[in-house]
Amino acid sequence: xxxxxxxxxxxxxxxxxxxxxxxxxxxxxxxxxxxxxxxxxxxxxxxxxxxxxxxxxxxxxxxxxxxxxxxxxxxxxxxxxxxxxxxxxxxxxxxxxxxxxxxxxxxxxxxxxxxxxxxxxxxxxxxxxxxxxxxxxxxxxxxxxxxxxxxxxxxxxxxxxxxxxxxxxxxxxxxxxxxxxxxxxxxxxxxxxxxxxxxxxxxxxxxxxxxxxxxxxxxxxxxxxxxxxxxxxxxxxxxxxxxxxxxxxxxxxxxxxxxxxxxxxxxxxxxxxxxxxxxxxxxxxxxxxxxxxxxxxxxxxxxxxxxxxxxxxxxxxxxxxxxxxxxxxxxxxxxxxxxxxxxxxxxxxxxxxxxxxxxxxxxxxxxxxxxxxxxxxxxxxxxxxxxxxxxxxxxxxxxxxxxxxx
Numbered sequence: 001x002x003x004x005x006x007x008x009x010x011x012x013x014x015x016x017x018x019x020x021x022x023x024x025x026x027x028x029x030x031x032x033x034x035x036x037x038x039x040x041x042x043x044x045x046x047x048x049x050x051x052x053x054x055x056x057x058x059x060x061x062x063x064x065x066x067x068x069x070x071x072x073x074x075x076x077x078x079x080x081x082x083x084x085x086x087x088x089x090x091x092x093x094x095x096x097x098x099x100x101x102x103x104x105x106x107x108x109x110x111x112x113x114x115x116x117x118x119x120x121x122x123x124x125x126x127x128x129x130x131x132x133x134x135x136x137x138x139x140x141x142x143x144x145x146x147x148x149x150x151x152x153x154x155x156x157x158x159x160x161x162x163x164x165x166x167x168x169x170x171x172x173x174x175x176x177x178x179x180x181x182x183x184x185x186x187x188x189x190x191x192x193x194x195x196x197x198x199x200x201x202x203x204x205x206x207x208x209x210x211x212x213x214x215x216x217x218x219x220x221x222x223x224x225x226x227x228x229x230x231x232x233x234x235x236x237x238x239x240x241x242x243x244x245x246x247x248x249x250x251x252x253x254x255x256x257x258x259x260x261x262x263x264x265x266x267x268x269x270x271x272x273x274x275x276x277x278x279x280x281x282x283x284x285x286x287x288x289x290x291x292x293x294x295x296x297x298x299x300x301x302x303x304x305x306x307x308x309x310x311x312x313x314x315x316x317x318x319x320x321x322x323x324x325x326x327x328x329x330x331x332x333x334x335x336x337x338x339x340x341x342x343x344x345x346x347x348x349x350x351x352x353x354x355x356x357x358x359x360x361x362x363x364x365x366x367x368x369x370x371x372x373x374x375x376x377x378x379x380x381x382x383x384x385x386x387x388x389x390x391x392x393x394x395x396x397x398x399x400x401x402x403x404x405x406x
């Protein structure tokens with residue numbers, strides 16, 4: 001009789017033992033599958049966090065006479081690890097048809113100017129991003145913004161400006177640019193300024209413009225700060241080194257990934273605990289299944305000794321035992337997958353309800369989870385069967401039969 005037929009008949013005849021082994025495999029498979037699902041969920045979440053955490057290299061000039069040029073900023077932007085940059089410029093300019101807000105009677109040029117601050121994206125690393133200033137109307141500067149300005153609400157009121165109005169800025173050389181008002185803001189500290197403060201230093205006269213306008217107006221004045229963002233926080237130091245080579249000694253280079261580290265910490269703790277659980281489940285499952293199979297093989301030693309005496313090869317006996325265990329394991333795997341699908345949302349709420357990562361956490365059954373379970377579970381089956389059959393394979397059939405009869 002073929003070994004596979006004997007295997008099926010044995011499982012059908014020993015239903016109680018088969019069900020017991022099935023329950024053990026179901027428990028082991030469910031534990032391994034749950035840990036796989038959780039670990040893969042943390043991996044996906046960490047990958048999403050790296051994109052959203054705002055890890056960056058900060059480049060700030062050390063001397064105002066040596067700003068970061070537009071060419072250098074573009075070179076930084078083209079580095080492989082850089083996802084985007086935020087150039088920041090600051091210069092003073094005159095208003096062509098308007099007047100700055102001032103309580104000073106000084107006739108100095110600084111009391112006739114406004115302070116222009118340029119950004120690529122005010123959603124990142126601006127006074128609005130950290131809530132120091134708040135937008136009262138309109139929107140702020142974005143990467144796609146051109147020819148626009150965000151002005152102080154009191155400056156707008158003093159000059160009769162509203163969203164959509166246009167005004168001109170002028171520099172000493174006589175060059176002018178027109179900008180359209182797209183937003184208004186307040187700092188909350190306008191009333192706390194000294195009356196003698198020159199116009200260029202007053203909060204009401206801080207005008208935020210996009211960098212296209214800034215470069216058109218000031219030509220080669222450059223930027224006092226450039227921030228390079230990356231979606232790969234682990235490469236932050238390498239990126240900082242590459243930027244240092246571009247800027248040489250003109251800028252102080254620092255890195256910042258505090259938010260990423262803060263978001264990653266709870267996930268790291270969960271990953272370590274769950275990985276340990278999976279390892280313990282593997283060894284515990286292997287031990288329990290091995291002990292159970294050893295007990296079964298002990299009761300089947302006479303059967304196997306007779307088969308070997310009749311000329312059956314030992315590797316065929318091994319294949320039969322592997323087949324029996326594999327059938328039960330695969331049935332348990334199917335049930336474990338169904339159980340894993342049903343409990344995915346419960347696992348998510350149990351482990352991640354108190355974890356704040358800034359990215360969505362989703363525990364779900366993936367094909368990779370099933371494949372990994374198949375690999376780990378197969379290891380459990382093979383090791384357990386080998387350990388249980390070792391006494392039979394190494395012993396002489398005559399010795400087994402005489403011991404069983406005696």
